[in-house]
Amino acid sequence: MSQAQSQRMEAMCESARTHVDHLLVMLSKSKMLNILYVMNCDPAPMRFSEIKKRVDSSSTTIARRLAELEATGLVNRKAYATVPATVEYTLTKDAIALRPSLDSLFEWVLNRADNTA
Template identity: 35%
Template sequence: MGMTDSIHNAEKTEASTLVDSAEDKYLGVGEKRELFNLLGRAHTMEIIHVFVHDPGPWRFNELREVLDVSQNTLSARLSELLEANLLTRQSYDEIPPRVEYRATEKLTDLRPMFQHLSEWAEQYNH
């Protein structure tokens, strides 16, 4: 093997290492896609915004009062946020039944992102 072959093999190995590390970097793309799809659904960001600023507890009707969201949509989004572990749901055995939603740490950790997004929107008058 000549010097040229040795250089080409070294370049191939380096390129292969870069590709492997790039693939490692994007592990979990499916999970990220699911999260971004959830965040892009109608009213999800509004609901998250409420919980970022006040983690709760919130009752369903309280959320309906502060959000302009239909009952069915709010119910669906809350279920999706529960499934994504962004909210918890506590039901109480009372009459009438009482259900409360709270933000999880996973959701409250989004606070800096919302703050930066709000600052960006104000800067560009959105």
């Protein structure tokens, strides 16, 4: 393999590693797993206030997380010009693919919480 090829390959790996890190950092933010979980539990579009209620955090944090999820392409945001405003969030296909992992993860968490309680 040429040096140029090798460098390109390293750059690619570097890039992939960066993307992996970025995703992990995002998933590790506070309330992120909670949000993905509640949205996964109920496939219907979910409103801001409903997410906030189920996740139990401040508007600011929920808004920040949802914006991050949208920027990463994991949720879609649809605003309706009602009064007062209505905004619905839905998981994208990519996020739905996370469902089995999240289910399994939360099953473990709930089970462990039970046994520790």
